[in-house]
Amino acid sequence: MSGLPSGGVIPELFHGLFDDAAVFPPGNLPVAEAVPAHRVHRAAWYAEAVGPLLCGAGRLGELAAAAAAAGGPAGAAGATGPAATGGPAGAGGDSRLRVGLVLPGGSAELARALAAAAPFDLAGVELATRDAADAVAELDRLLPPDVPAAVExxxxxxxxxxxxxxxxxxxxxxxxxxxxxxxxxxxxxxxxxxxxxxxxxxxxxxxxxxxxxxxxxxxxxxxxxxxxxxxxxxxxxxxxxxxxxxxxxxxxxxxxxxxxxxxxxxxxxxxxxxxxxxxxxxxxxxxxxxxxxxxxxxxxxxxxxxxxxxx
Known part of the structure; x- marks a missing residue:
């Protein structure tokens, strides 16, 4: 990388590399604790390295309640501002909690999960399946065109x-x-x-x-x-x-x-x-x-x- 940036600068190699999977094993952080912890990450000097907060489809209601309790509808007050601006929380950008939606149940969960994820800034969908062609077809049919997806x-x-x-x-x-x-x-x-x-x-x-x-x-x-x-x-x-x-x-x-x-x-x-x-x-x-x-x-x-x- 022709040397490294000075202190406090995230090298391009690590931008958005670390998706926050705190609520998944083996960490299993309670959702009510994961939301404020994620906000700390998104407001920190290393925010450019941090991706969205990952959440399973079955926990979106719990996530919405935790986000609202922590600061307004779907987690307002600068949840995504640091990623967009590199500055402190509330420095700009969409203030909704940025969420990566994980669907272990496959495409059968997709429509309902997308509806439940509406209050959030949906950063992407990760869909587990045994049939790649079926997963692609359902994503083509239901996923908003500006939302990326990954097929596992x-x-x-x-x-x-x-x-x-x-x-x-x-x-x-x-x-x-x-x-x-x-x-x-x-x-x-x-x-x-x-x-x-x-x-x-x-x-x-x-x-x-x-x-x-x-x-x-x-x-x-x-x-x-x-x-x-x-x-x-x-x-x-x-x-x-x-x-x-x-x-x-x-x-x-x-x-x-x-x-x-x-x-x-x-x-x-x-x-x-x-x-x-x-x-x-x-x-x-x-x-x-x-x-x-x-x-x-x-x-x-x-x-x-x-x-x-x-x-």
Missing amino acids: LPRELLRGDDLDAVLDVLVDSPYRAKFRTGGLVADAFPDEAELAAFLTGCAQRGLPYKCTAGLHNAVRHTDPETGFEHHGFLNVLLAAQETDRAAAAEVLAERDGEALAKAVRALTARQVTVIRNSFTAFGTCSIAEPLGDLASLGLLSSPTPPHQEDR
């Missing part, structure tokens, strides 16, 4: 020739793919080869995607408590520019944070654009952890406090 299929349907068939359906649509990179059991975490097949399949087609689960740390590692193998989001960012599976898998396997940070610093503006046109975001139940990892690697720094003379 079970990982068992994203292997071998099935992967190519699914990606071919999505590449002819306006929708992103969505891939699950972790969960609450070891089998929920794909290995390097499986993830590399998905990433390079998307890269070869120019198909954007987002990831979800298990990705809130920057570097690939083994969780000391669970023993689960976690991918690092820096690994995925760097692998997103690869079209060769073996090369992508090698990047995904890297466990040296300093090596990854060096590779990030060397990215050109064009490479950053290619990467983020592919890997658009990931859901994380913690915003603090990925920011902390970037800071520890020297890829991000908070604003320098103003100098105060001794009195």
Whole structure:
């Protein structure tokens, strides 16, 4: 990236990368606490790195009540202002709570969920399905044209020739793919080869995607408590520019944070654009952890406090 911005500036590589999945496992933050916490993120110096607050279709009523209790209809008082202006809450822009709608029940939930999401600033829809063609058809029929969407299929349907068939359906649509990179059991975490097949399949087609689960740390590692193998989001960012599976898998396997940070610093503006046109975001139940990892690697720094003379 030809050096890094000064303290308090979010590098382009990380803009909107961290979707706020605080209410989902393993964080499971109560909705009533997630709304004010999200507002803090959207008003902070790192607001440009933070995506929408993700919410399942079945919790939209709970979200509306929490948002109203926290500051007016659907969460007024600058819920999205920081993202639009980079300034403090209330600095401008649409003041409704910016929400990403997650539909684990598939297209059958879509019409009702869209109606329930009307009070919010709908940032996107993430629809789980076993039939990509059906999901695309329903999104085409019901989704407002200015709302983006991502389609998630079970990982068992994203292997071998099935992967190519699914990606071919999505590449002819306006929708992103969505891939699950972790969960609450070891089998929920794909290995390097499986993830590399998905990433390079998307890269070869120019198909954007987002990831979800298990990705809130920057570097690939083994969780000391669970023993689960976690991918690092820096690994995925760097692998997103690869079209060769073996090369992508090698990047995904890297466990040296300093090596990854060096590779990030060397990215050109064009490479950053290619990467983020592919890997658009990931859901994380913690915003603090990925920011902390970037800071520890020297890829991000908070604003320098103003100098105060001794009195």
